[in-house]
Each structure stands twice: as structure tokens, then as C-alpha cells.
Amino acid sequence: MTTAAYRALEARFRRIGTLDNIAGMLHWDASVMMPAGAGDSRAEELATLAMLGHRELTDPALARLLEAGLAEQEGLDPWRRANLREMAERRRHAVALPDDLVEARSRAASAAEMAWRQARADDDFALLAPHLDRVLGLTREAAAAKAAVLGLAPYDALVAEYEPDVDSAAIDRLFDQLAARLPALLERVEERQSREGEVAALAAVPVEAQRVLGRRLIAALGFDSERGRLDDSLHPFTGGHAGDVRLTARYAEGDFTDGIMAVLHECGHALYEQGLPADWRGQPVGQARGMMLHESQSLFVEMQLARGRPFLGYLAGLLPDVFPTGSAPRPKDLVRHVQRVSRGFIRVEADELTYPFHVMLRTRLERAMLAGDLVVGDLPGVWRDGMRDLLGVVPPDDRQGVLQDIHWPDGAFGYFPTYTLGALAAAQLYRAADAALPDLDRQIADGDFAALIGWCRANVHAHGSRLTGPELLQAATGAPLSADAFLDHVERRYLG
Secondary structure, three states: OOOHHHHHHHHHHHHHHHHHHHHHHHHHHHHHOOOHHHHHHHHHHHHHHHHHHHHHHHOHHHHHHHHHHHHOHHHOOHHHHHHHHHHHHHHHHHHOOOHHHHHHHHHHHHHHHHHHHHHHHHOOHHHHHHHHHHHHHHHHHHHHHHHHHHOOOHHHHHHHHHOOOOOHHHHHHHHHHHHHHHHHHHHHHHHHHHHHOOOOOOOOOOHHHHHHHHHHHHHHHOOOHHHEEEEEOOOOOEEEEOOEEEEEEOOOOOOHHHHHHHHHHHHHHHHHHHHOOHHHOOOHHHOOOHHHHHHHHHHHHHHHHOOOHHHHHHHHHHHHHOOOOOOOOOHHHHHHHHOOOOOOOOHHHOOOOOHHHHHHHHHHHHHHHHHOOOOHHHHHHHHHHHHHHHHOOOOOOOOOOOOOOOOOOOOOOOOOHHHHHHHHHHHHHHHHHHHHOOOHHHHHHOOOOHHHHHHHHHHOHHHOOOOOHHHHHHHHHOOOOOOHHHHHHHHHHHHO
């Protein structure tokens, strides 16, 4: 049984959800198809949508409806009670920010993204610096405003925009566990792989052939191309919305695995979106539960599944159709190539062992910028120092350093920790799936992913935001989030 107040709330949030969906499609278009000269118009469009959505959420009438709905929630089923909880949380975040700050953040991020594209192309951080400084200043304002309302530290208030169930104390605790064991593990793996000798370089693969292969792989995994599409972009991402999921990748002829792994990473995101409960589409409870779980699904596919021997054996069987005649790698050579550990400059191309170091660096730097301990102009040099200290490599230019990611120009401070939180959750979830599914490795080697993706559908996707992240992980894996499964996984895969 539903009340009049609850029904009115659903109608309101369905409208807010539609505005979010439109903004998602415009963001996708800006990264994939929009002509460069349309940037100012797009900034105006996105700022207007941000304002409309914010005004809907901060409308006093919505507060009255929520008060009435929450007072009468005992008569609602668990999904609707969870929906009310998520509605109230969205409003709490919205009322913390004034209209003009929401509009200013949107405009600044649009301008900074366009500047980032040019700065990256020209390897010229100075082109981005003033725009990033503007974004950072507005982000500090937003963090302070949200911190006051939510009762959180400023950085935690930003993290909560992306991951509502983990704070910086938990992040630090998990990162400390990784920092205590990963360096020694990395050295052991490097020593072992050096004894095995060099890995033969792969033959070049035309980009169009990689696109075809990417589409074949995501179809095999269960991506519904009637409700989404795969395109190219400068930085791989998944956009759109659950009813029309847009994923993107970038390719290079020299190493087809970089592009294909990006496709598979984004496919994990897309499968999550397409697996969300259709009955609750347009409602907060029907959306993904935070970026930790979202990144867990992308890394579940890319790292846990696609870099494992059974999947690589399946992939090797597809490659004679992709490579020039006679140049496709043998399965064992593909495994050695994909599982090769390397201290590289680029986060999205990093292996499982070095990836957390990239995230730790970005988390450290964004916290320092937010606190005022690091100014934007010093960022390139501090980035190079951090890469040297953590991984022992120094990027030769800013394109391979501070300019590689789009997150800070987009204002996404607080997002980066979710990549490593997601990697930990992915390892935990995959271990549970493996225990629950007999003969899983053989199915994967045969290109049969129905049982594995079905397990994700049932244990992660179908819950939407009904459960919190910790509740979902406990239910799916029998344990709270920790670094144990991830550390055990990399030791077994690379040293077992």
C-alpha cells in the first residue's frame, strides 16, 4: 500500500531522474561526437539542467512530501522504504549547496574539460591550470558547505558524492594494508618474471579490427546493444543511463590488449547499468549503489575475469580472425603478455599490482589540493615526484603524467579512491562467485559467461540501491570489505 505523499515523491523523482538522464547523454555527446566549437553552448545546456535538477531537489514542497512520506513509511514494502531513504539522502546533499554554486561548478567543469582536451593534445599543462584552479576553488566551497550540513570532514563530504558508505578513515585503513604488502609482492613478481625472460611483442592490429573484436566480446558477455552502444573517446568511460548505456574506449595499433581491456572494463560498468532493477528505473533506489560497487563490476570483468588464464585462452581462439595472417599470439604468449607486471605511467593501462599505487598518488594529491597544501601550479612536479617515490618511474611529459585523467577537470574530487575500493570488492565478489559456480573455469574457457554474469545480476545488479554497499558485500560474500581477498588473489595469480 502506498500513500499519496509517497506517490507524489515517486513522480517528482522520476522527473529529476529524467533530467539526470538528459545530462548524461549530453556529457556522452560532448566526449564522443560534439564539434569542438559547440563547447560554450554545451556548457550552458548542462548548467541549465544542473540548475533545474537542483531546484527540484531543494523545493520546500519536496521537503514537506518527504516529511509526510517518512512519517508513514511503516506501511511501505522494503523497496519503497529504501527509496525514501535514498530520496532523503539526495535532498540532504542538494540543500547543502546554493543554486549559484551548482551552476558555477557545472560551467567551470565544462570549460575545464574542453581546456584539458587541448592541454593534453599539446602536452601543455599551463593551458589547463587556470581552469583547474577555478574548479578546485569551487570544489572547496562545495566541500565546506556539504561538510557543515552532513557533519563530515570536507574530503569525506566529496567522497560521499560518489561512495556514501566509506569514509577517509576506512580508505586510509585499507590503503595502509595494501601499502604494507604490495611493494614486496611487486618485487617478488618482477623477480620471477625477469627469470622467465622477455615477452615477445604482439603484432600490430588495425583499430577497426579491434573495434569489431570489442563488440564481439561485449556481446558474448551479455551487453544488450539494443539498449546501448560502444564508441571511441579520448578517455574511456561509461555514460548515458540504464535505459541507454553508452560505453567508450580508445585503441592503439601497437598493443591491442590496451584497447580491449578498456572495452571490457567499461563493459563491466555497462552490464551493471543494464542489470539494475527495471521496475525501479527512474527512482533513486533503482540506481547503482555508489562507485565502489560500480568500479567493482568493471574490475570484476577486466581484472578478475579477463586477465585470467581461462578467459585469455578463449580470447586467443578469437584472434586469428583479428590479426594479420599467421601473426596471432599463442594462448600461453597472450597470458604472459597480459599478466606482465610493469611500472608504467598510465593508470588505465596499469596491471593489477601497480594500479593501486596510481590511485594512492591521486588520492594523496587531491586531498592536499583540497586542504590548500598543494597549489595547482605545483601539481606537475609533485606528480612526477610521487610517481618516482611510489613506483620508481618518472613520466617524460605531462601527457603521460598529470594530464592523463579527466577527473579533476570535471570536478570529480573524491572519486579516485573508489577505483581501489572497487578492486578490493571485485576480488571478494569473484571469490564468492567462483565458490558458488561449479566448473566455472571451463565455462569461461568455452566462452560461456551466462552463469558468471547471472551471479552478478542476482547478487549485485538486481539490488540497485536497496542495500547499502556494506550490506550487499556481506550478503554476497559473507564478509565486510577488506584487502585480504585482493592480496590473496594477486599472490595466487602472479606467484602461484
